[in-house]
Amino acid sequence: xxxxxxxxxxxxxxxxxxxxxxxxxxxxxxxxxxxxxxxxxxxxxxxxxxxxxxxxxxxxxxxxxxxxxxxxxxxxxxxxxxxxxxxxxxxxxxxxxxxxxxxxxxxxx
Amino acid sequence: xxxxxxxxxxxxxxxxxxxxxxxxxxxxxxxxxxxxxxxxxxxxxxxxxxxxxxxxxxxxxxxxxxxxxxxxxxxxxxxxxxxxxxxxxxxxxxxxxxxxxxxxxxxxxxxxxx
Numbered sequence: 001x002x003x004x005x006x007x008x009x010x011x012x013x014x015x016x017x018x019x020x021x022x023x024x025x026x027x028x029x030x031x032x033x034x035x036x037x038x039x040x041x042x043x044x045x046x047x048x049x050x051x052x053x054x055x056x057x058x059x060x061x062x063x064x065x066x067x068x069x070x071x072x073x074x075x076x077x078x079x080x081x082x083x084x085x086x087x088x089x090x091x092x093x094x095x096x097x098x099x100x101x102x103x104x105x106x107x108x109x
Numbered sequence: 110x111x112x113x114x115x116x117x118x119x120x121x122x123x124x125x126x127x128x129x130x131x132x133x134x135x136x137x138x139x140x141x142x143x144x145x146x147x148x149x150x151x152x153x154x155x156x157x158x159x160x161x162x163x164x165x166x167x168x169x170x171x172x173x174x175x176x177x178x179x180x181x182x183x184x185x186x187x188x189x190x191x192x193x194x195x196x197x198x199x200x201x202x203x204x205x206x207x208x209x210x211x212x213x214x215x216x217x218x219x220x221x222x223x
Binding site: 043044045046093094096097098101 | 113140142144146151152153154157165198200202204206210211212213214215216217219
């Protein structure tokens, strides 16, 4: 079973920052937090990952709390193309990915 | 940018027939995976493959399923005798390995069993 809890759906206005929360209170010390998204029925797309520190790349930012029990994925300027299901996953590198139900993000024009 | 490619994009087969789904992982990757997604449901893990052998499989991956890396570049999933409930999107993924290997997914093969 997935070790994360996410809201089933969220709305965000186009051009605004989308903040997607994730709880992972049972995360182990050697597990990383990964975020993927799935646009319609396409293959899951890797977004970002982190261990303890906040991370940023060209797609998004990842904020991990100091106790590592929760995190937030930030899409700084959401566009209609960001409409997708977003998955928060904890895993040790190399292990299989266990997908939960994710958060369905709707970007509103 | 390197990507995982899957063929065919859509396969229709009759119940009881064998199908082979093909994947070309990213060239320097060492870990390979198959997942499936039944319409409207979660993405489910099937099998992982490393060093020319299965490293882990789910309870879905029964004797009807097999995987192979026949030539060092392709990674295949075979379903021996398809059932209606095998209809799904099948995704292949690969990762490099190392301490924090992000996995990259292909665009999937839609399998329809009639």
